[in-house]
Amino acid sequence: MREVSFTYLQNDENRVDKYFDLFGFDSRSEFQSLIKDGNFFVNGKKEKQNYKFRENDIVKIIFPEEIKQSTEGIDVPILFENENIIVLNKPPFIAVHGAKSYSGPTLVDWLLDRGYKLSDGEDETRPGVVHRLDADTSGIIIFAKNNESHSILKRDFQEKNVSKHYFAISNGVSKSDEFTIDKPIARSKNPVKMGIVEGGRRAVSIVKRLDGNDFFTLFDVKIITGRTHQIRVHLASENLPILGDKVYGMKRERINVSRQMLHAHSIEFFEPLTREKIKIEAPIFEDMKEALKKADLSIDKTTNL
Incomplete structure (x- = not known):
């Protein structure tokens, strides 16, 4: 498991999930999935994907440990x-x-x-x-x-x-x-x-x-x-x-x-x-x-x- 924390320095009128690429996600849906799983926090509280940043918000994102799936039995020509x-x-x-x-x-x-x-x-x-x-x-x-x-x-x-x-x-x-x-x-x-x-x-x-x-x-x-x-x-x-x-x-x-x-x-x-x-x-x-x-x-x- 990996955590990333930072302080947001300004008020923002946009939903947080608009910035999926800034947080290292390939798509907005990937970031939304992480948020729905309860891994997005602002000022110590779990927030939803429609949250809008405020000045001096303390943000924490938890990236769950990825479990590698076996490829045994998969036939790829x-x-x-x-x-x-x-x-x-x-x-x-x-x-x-x-x-x-x-x-x-x-x-x-x-x-x-x-x-x-x-x-x-x-x-x-x-x-x-x-x-x-x-x-x-x-x-x-x-x-x-x-x-x-x-x-x-x-x-x-x-x-x-x-x-x-x-x-x-x-x-x-x-x-x-x-x-x-x-x-x-x-x-x-x-x-x-x-x-x-x-x-x-x-x-x-x-x-x-x-x-x-x-x-x-x-x-x-x-x-x-x-x-x-x-x-x-x-x-x-x-x-x-x-x-x-x-x-x-x-x-x-x-x-x-x-x-x-x-x-x-x-x-x-x-x-x-x-x-x-x-x-x-x-x-x-x-x-x-x-x-x-x-x-x-x-x-x-x-x-x-």
Whole structure:
């Protein structure tokens, strides 16, 4: 367990949870979870997330000890590996790296438990991590094994030298076989959601219809930018929300699935040190095959691109 204490030096009109990043949290929801668990104190008293700081408040935040979860029995397919990188086909329901509000197993844990040496990363919870997928999203993810590879891969992602494609099963009928969504994304008024926001960061997705019927559509989506929740937000903005998406999707769906039906199936990038061009593809998992069957969509369309 770790404690952080400090004195706030001015009155403030904003809720305390607005400052989640100042306290080392990746999201407002992470900070809110800690507060709800009774680990946020002002002047010796537990306070809520809507508290507003006053001058000379004495603040204490308790960070509970993280209990590492075992990765024994978790099967993660390795798609590619050399001395600089390892590429995995991430199963659904496993996070890429740890977070203050998450205590389950992670891909970072899975790699470290098997003796892999990874780059230092942005902090101690993210060794090797150069890009991310949501916990419920499956598919291709790259980890760096050394700091030089990490730095070059991060730059390649930032400079758009990486091509990524996803499969998405959507509720609704597409009016076009191929279209581009170019809408800015930023955090919405709801702190746990992103949205189409004027003045937000530009986000571009190229969407291709692979199969469809009167109720569902299977898309291939190429992302030109890599904003948080980009595909989920973009498709929802076109009235084509992803099947199973509990945040941006429909409240009632015609079929039941256990998670958002989104899978990173293809990536093309340069090996960080040799600069050899590499293309990797990742097959979908059984739960997505089952969802395609329920939606009466072709599984073959995910293998014959």
